[in-house]
Amino acid sequence: MITNLGEITVEDGVIVSINPDKKGPKIALPGLVDLHTHLREPGREDAETVESGSRAAALGGYTAVCAMANTSPVADTAGVVEQVWRLGREAGLVDVQPIGAVTVGLGGEQLAELGAMADSAARVRVFSDDGHCVSDPRLMRRALEYVKAFDGVIAQHAEEPRLTTGAQMNEGEVAARLGLVGWPAVAEEAIIARDVLLAGHVGARLHICHVSTAGSVELIRWAKSKGWRVTAEVTPHHLLLTEDLAVDYDPVYKVNPPLRTEADVLALRKGLQDGTIDCVATDHAPHSVEDKECEWAYARPGMLGLETALAIVVQTMGPQWDRIADWMSVAPAKIAGLTGHGHALQPGQPANITIFDPDVRWTVDPTALASRSRNTPYAGMELRGRVEATYLRGEPTVLNGKATR
Amino acid sequence: MIKHLLSAADLDAAAATLVLDTAAEMASLAGREVKKLPALRGRTVVNLFYEDSTRTRISFEAAAKRLSADVINFSAKGSSVSKGESLKDTALTLQAMGADAVVIRHPASGAPHRLANWVEGSVVNAGDGTHEHPTQALLDAYTMRSRLKRLAGLNVAIVGDVLHSRVARSNVQLLHTLGAKVTLVAPPTLLPVGVGAWPAATSYDLDAVVPDSDVVMMLRVQRERMNQAYFPSEREYARRYGFDVPRMRRLPEHAIVMHPGPMNRGMEIAPEVADSPRSTIVEQVANGVSVRMAVLYLLLGGKA
Amino acid sequence: MVDRIAHQILEKTSGAAETVLLGIPTRGVPLARRLAARIATFEGAEIPVGVLDITLYRDDLRLQATRALGHTEVPPGGLDGRRVILVDDVLFSGRTVRAALDALKDLGRPRTVQLAVLVDRGHRELPIRADYVGKNIPTSIEESVRVSIAEHDGTDAVVIKNRGAQT
Numbered sequence: 087m088i089t090n091l092g093e094i095t096v097e098d099g100v101i102v103s104i105n106p107d108k109k110g111p112k113i114a115l116p117g118l119v120d121l122h123t124h125l126r127e128p129g130r131e132d133a134e135t136v137e138s139g140s141r142a143a144a145l146g147g148y149t150a151v152c153a154m155a156n157t158s159p160v161a162d163t164a165g166v167v168e169q170v171w172r173l174g175r176e177a178g179l180v181d182v183q184p185i186g187a188v189t190v191g192l193g194g195e196q197l198a199e200l201g202a203m204a205d206s207a208a209r210v211r212v213f214s215d216d217g218h219c220v221s222d223p224r225l226m227r228r229a230l231e232y233v234k235a236f237d238g239v240i241a242q243h244a245e246e247p248r249l250t251t252g253a254q255m256n257e258g259e260v261a262a263r264l265g266l267v268g269w270p271a272v273a274e275e276a277i278i279a280r281d282v283l284l285a286g287h288v289g290a291r292l293h294i295c296h297v298s299t300a301g302s303v304e305l306i307r308w309a310k311s312k313g314w315r316v317t318a319e320v321t322p323h324h325l326l327l328t329e330d331l332a333v334d335y336d337p338v339y340k341v342n343p344p345l346r347t348e349a350d351v352l353a354l355r356k357g358l359q360d361g362t363i364d365c366v367a368t369d370h371a372p373h374s375v376e377d378k379e380c381e382w383a384y385a386r387p388g389m390l391g392l393e394t395a396l397a398i399v400v401q402t403m404g405p406q407w408d409r410i411a412d413w414m415s416v417a418p419a420k421i422a423g424l425t426g427h428g429h430a431l432q433p434g435q436p437a438n439i440t441i442f443d444p445d446v447r448w449t450v451d452p453t454a455l456a457s458r459s460r461n462t463p464y465a466g467m468e469l470r471g472r473v474e475a476t477y478l479r480g481e482p483t484v485l486n487g488k489a490t491r
Numbered sequence: 492m493i494k495h496l497l498s499a500a501d502l503d504a505a506a507a508t509l510v511l512d513t514a515a516e517m518a519s520l521a522g523r524e525v526k527k528l529p530a531l532r533g534r535t536v537v538n539l540f541y542e543d544s545t546r547t548r549i550s551f552e553a554a555a556k557r558l559s560a561d562v563i564n565f566s567a568k569g570s571s572v573s574k575g576e577s578l579k580d581t582a583l584t585l586q587a588m589g590a591d592a593v594v595i596r597h598p599a600s601g602a603p604h605r606l607a608n609w610v611e612g613s614v615v616n617a618g619d620g621t622h623e624h625p626t627q628a629l630l631d632a633y634t635m636r637s638r639l640k641r642l643a644g645l646n647v648a649i650v651g652d653v654l655h656s657r658v659a660r661s662n663v664q665l666l667h668t669l670g671a672k673v674t675l676v677a678p679p680t681l682l683p684v685g686v687g688a689w690p691a692a693t694s695y696d697l698d699a700v701v702p703d704s705d706v707v708m709m710l711r712v713q714r715e716r717m718n719q720a721y722f723p724s725e726r727e728y729a730r731r732y733g734f735d736v737p738r739m740r741r742l743p744e745h746a747i748v749m750h751p752g753p754m755n756r757g758m759e760i761a762p763e764v765a766d767s768p769r770s771t772i773v774e775q776v777a778n779g780v781s782v783r784m785a786v787l788y789l790l791l792g793g794k795a
Numbered sequence: 796m797v798d799r800i801a802h803q804i805l806e807k808t809s810g811a812a813e814t815v816l817l818g819i820p821t822r823g824v825p826l827a828r829r830l831a832a833r834i835a836t837f838e839g840a841e842i843p844v845g846v847l848d849i850t851l852y853r854d855d856l857r858l859q860a861t862r863a864l865g866h867t868e869v870p871p872g873g874l875d876g877r878r879v880i881l882v883d884d885v886l887f888s889g890r891t892v893r894a895a896l897d898a899l900k901d902l903g904r905p906r907t908v909q910l911a912v913l914v915d916r917g918h919r920e921l922p923i924r925a926d927y928v929g930k931n932i933p934t935s936i937e938e939s940v941r942v943s944i945a946e947h948d949g950t951d952a953v954v955i956k957n958r959g960a961q962t
Binding site: 267335 | 579687
């Protein structure tokens with residue numbers, strides 16, 4: 087294939103050569119890796135399955151996704167994580183790497199069998215109660231310490247629950263006017279401040295999920311300056327969208343953490359650009375129509391993201407292809423311990439490749455997405471650039487913008 | 492005229508004044524032999540109430556009936572709603588029944604906005620969560636205008652649980668539109684973060700605000716807020732923010748005291764104040780019917 | 796023309812005893828006031844004048860954008876048992892008068908109801924006729940008849956225009 091790097095030749099799932107004399111306009115990126123995906127299976131197969139989510143991921147240019155643990159049953163045992171891992175293998179469109187729950191049933195009270203999940207066929211390295219915060223500081227400390235034994239990482243959903251009871255959207259002028267309970271930035275920042283201190287104290291790895299505020303960026307910058315092992319992700323929607331979208335009470339814009347202000351958006355972009363934030367993760371969160379076509383307060387929080395992420399990142403951060411490769415493939419693969427992914431495109435590396443056409447314009451049509459759900463905040467928006475092909479170890483999962491199966 | 496009344500911000504000064512003027516004409520009906528007008532004959536108004544509010548429902552029902560509309564009361568209790576039917580499915584049912592207007596009371600902020608997407612008729616917000624209650628603000632403005640003969644330039648103090656009050660949000664919007672000056676008075680815990688963007692001043696000190704007020708509007712304070720640490724005790728709240736006789740004495744001669752009801756006597760308002768001639772509480776109820784007649788007429792009276 | 800109507804009324808009602816004039820907004824109202832003033836001059840009798848807004852009783856309410864309400868004013872003493880004379884500027888289809896009769900019915904029970912108009916231009920669509928007419932002006936249906944009243948329009952005039960004509 088002819089790309090901006092030259093002509094890439096693949097044999098037996100491995101890149102054998104790149105001929106720099108034959109360059110083209112299509113952008114080649116190492117296969118994208120999503121550190122934060124909700125596949126909903128088992129439990130809510132009406133909203134998404136491992137297969138439908140894998141297809142959405144492939145169409146978005148991903149070759150690996152990390153499946154969050156808040157399924158039903160919760161992925162808090164070796165049995166459940168192996169089930170998800172196996173479903174991913176059967177779908178065969180991306181590598182599905184299960185994330186294990188930190189606490190039993192996401193209950194925040196008792197550690198799940200982290201070691202058993204690490205030792206299972208799924209080889210879990212990332213643990214998260216995402217959707218819930220591990221808010222008990224003692225339990226969080228123990229979790230951070232415990233996973234050091236197998237180089238695990240705790241991915242924290244930073245939200246002090248006592249400060250977000252009933253919260254519906256960012257606390258501020260818009261929430262005050264709309265009469266929606268505010269989700270204050272400090273509820274995120276207080277947990278991040280605490281957890282970076284804990285991680286520093288016990289010398290453990292901490293990953294911060296979906297950073298959404300300017301203050302959080304400041305705290306992470308400070309923690310990194312101390313040399314602590316802290317990483318962070320930002321979602322495409324937090325890089326683009328703001329709280330003002332809530333004005334018509336359409337719950338497609340309801341997400342957790344909530345959309346914030348313009349100032350937060352700019353701080354997140356800056357944090358990503360300067361390396362404070364390590365990567366972009368989608369927090370792809372499919373929800374059924376019934377869970378979104380309702381009153382704002384009753385709607386489930388979350389947005390689709392896999393199929394639009396790359397275009398949104400290019401739109402918000404510019405065509406910095408090397409940086410984008412880092413944010414969306416190299417860094418997340420490294421955090422998740424996915425050794426087969428996130429390698430710069432070079433001869434000898436696995437042929438996990440995303441081909442992106444930066445010039446094609448397309449309008450997001452929720453009904454045309456591969457996800458089983460429709461809750462994209464970009465419906466009707468014209469995006470520039472689309473994934474043309476995705477290769478997983480040399481096998482095309484997407485060709486001409488269509489999934490191969 | 493607008494199609495829906497979802498927020499007091501839907502009304503500009505001309506439209507709001509038209510509602511108040513129309514309400515004044517509707518009020519003259521009260522003294523007539525036949526208290527019924529044919530304006531909405533053959534139109535169907537549905538009262539869709541997801542919260543118990545007999546006062547508001549009866550007020551809308553009386554308003555619709557005096558305009559000869561057919562009224563259907565759809566209460567969340569004992570209907571398919573309590574069996575978990577979604578608002579959207581309920582909306583489609585009402586649509587099929589030919590509702591020309593839906594008056595909705597709902598515990599979730601923004602529910603009327605959602606409903607407006609799903610029905611063809613007009614939607615009137617009769618109170619949504621902690622968002623707005625625009626007809627309450629209209630009847631409050633009507634009451635102020637009747638008593639004080641003007642709205643522009645009036646100093647209006649709105650006192651109490653602003654954070655959770657849909658009455659306060661609608662009043663701030665409407666009174667600003669009509670040229671009154673609003674001061675919100677509350678403990679800092681009961682003012683929303685972001686209140687600085689509202690077209691109103693704020694104060695934590697009721698005694699400082701009272702002497703310059705033409706209108707004092709007391710908001711209902713729910714006792715359970717105490718358990719959520721918004722204030723330490725009922726006694727302390729009543730002492731700092733309750734409207735009692737000494738505060739009433741410091742009001743200007745002409746000033747009035749309002750309350751949207753239902754009152755917690757002894758908490759936010761002393762019984763002697765509630766029953767004094769300055770109190771407009773009973774008038775507010777009567778004016779509610781006239782104002783809601785005006786709203787229903789202006790939304791439904793003309794070409795759909 | 797107003798003088799003529801005043802004389803007709805006095806003649807037919809033997810001195811306008813127990814009579815109330817109800818003007819129909821907009822221009823029926825100043826006309827009713829003028830009529831009352833003339834009758835007072837000729838006969839020395841004070842006739843109560845009221846206003847009857849018919850907006851909510853119109854049969855074309857649904858055909859147009861919502862109309863603002865006018866003010867209805869029943870004179871002291873009410874309408875029950877009295878002779879009510881409705882006053883309007885132009886009698887055309889008769890629909891305004893029908894609406895006025897409906898509105899009247901909700902206000903009380905007059906002994907008789909009569910109708911006084913400045914201009915009767917014909918083309919009735921309902922079985923309604925005027926008891927007192929300032930002037931009969933046969934018109935084409937294509938024409939429009941506009942009455943101007945000094946109190947409202949700054950000048951007294953009756954203008955007949957072809958509707959198609961540019962103005």
